[in-house]
Amino acid sequence: MKLALLILLAFTGVTSVSCGAMMALEPTGSLLLLDLHWLQHTSFENFSLPGLILIAVGAVHLFAWYGVRTNRKNGLWWAVAAGMLIIGYEAVQMLLLQMTYWLQYSYMAVGLFIILMALQLKHKELI
Structure with a gap:
C-alpha cells in the first residue's frame, strides 16, 4: 500500500507542478x-x-512523497494534507468555473485515495 501511495503522490505532484508552471508561464x-x-x-x-x-499544491504532494518515502515522523500526515488540498483545489475550480470535466473528478478521487491510504498506513503505524 505504501508503494501505491508513493505513486499517487508522485503522479499528482509532478502533474500539478508541471501544469501549474505551464499556466503561470x-x-x-x-x-x-x-x-x-x-x-x-x-x-x-x-x-x-x-x-x-497549483504549483503550491503539487509541491505539498512532492513534500509528502519525500516524507513518506523516508519514513519521516509526519510524512503520512503531509500525505493526508496533500489529498485534502487537491480535492479542495478541484472543488473550488469547479465552483468558480461553473463547469466540470472528468479530469477534475479523477483528481478528486486520487486525493481521496491518498487520504485513505495514508490514514490506513498511519493506523498500522500506531498498532
Whole structure:
C-alpha cells in the first residue's frame, strides 16, 4: 500500500507542478489548450494565479512523497494534507468555473485515495 501511495503522490505532484508552471508561464492557457473564456465567472483575468496555486499544491504532494518515502515522523500526515488540498483545489475550480470535466473528478478521487491510504498506513503505524 505504501508503494501505491508513493505513486499517487508522485503522479499528482509532478502533474500539478508541471501544469501549474505551464499556466503561470503562459497565462493565456494556450500551452494546455485552456480557454480564457472559462474564467468569465471568476475574478481571474488569466491563468497565472491559479497556476501558481497549483504549483503550491503539487509541491505539498512532492513534500509528502519525500516524507513518506523516508519514513519521516509526519510524512503520512503531509500525505493526508496533500489529498485534502487537491480535492479542495478541484472543488473550488469547479465552483468558480461553473463547469466540470472528468479530469477534475479523477483528481478528486486520487486525493481521496491518498487520504485513505495514508490514514490506513498511519493506523498500522500506531498498532
